[in-house]
Amino acid sequence: MQNITPFHIAIPVHNLDECRNFYRNVLECKEGRSSDHWVDFNLFGHQLVIHYKPKSNIELHTNPVDGKNVPVPHYGVVLPWETFQSFSTNLKTKGVEFIIEPYVRFEGEIGEQATMFFLDPAGNALEFKAFKDMGQLFAK
DSSP: OTTOOOOEEEEEESOHHHHHHIIIIISOOEEEEEOSSEEEEEETTEEEEEEEOOOOOOOOEEEEETTEEEEESOBOOBOOHHHHHHHHHHHHHTTOOEEEEEEEESTTSTTOEEEEEEEOTTOOEEEEEEESSGGGTTOO
């Protein structure tokens, strides 16, 4: 996993200014190129692009995982354990409202991981997680 390359994801947002503020100031992503209809961000070394799309009335769908209602679809980054801890603390300090508060899943088992879920201002679901042992990312 040492040669992981950055992924690119483009997501719809109905309020470009509000979401630009969220990704830049709340998540502290460095802003890259932009136009009147889209903005690039560095999301932990990955390219996230928010694209303007008129608001639609799509309901948030969830699936049960580990006794919690996990939003689908969602995206995010697997962070180092210590980075996850400081990032989640920073989000709490900034008043981010979590769908699923930061917690440790599968504690003491294969695949032990910290995880959290929240929405951006456009309703896109994000999950950030960290594994105690990154070698167990795909372990069964």
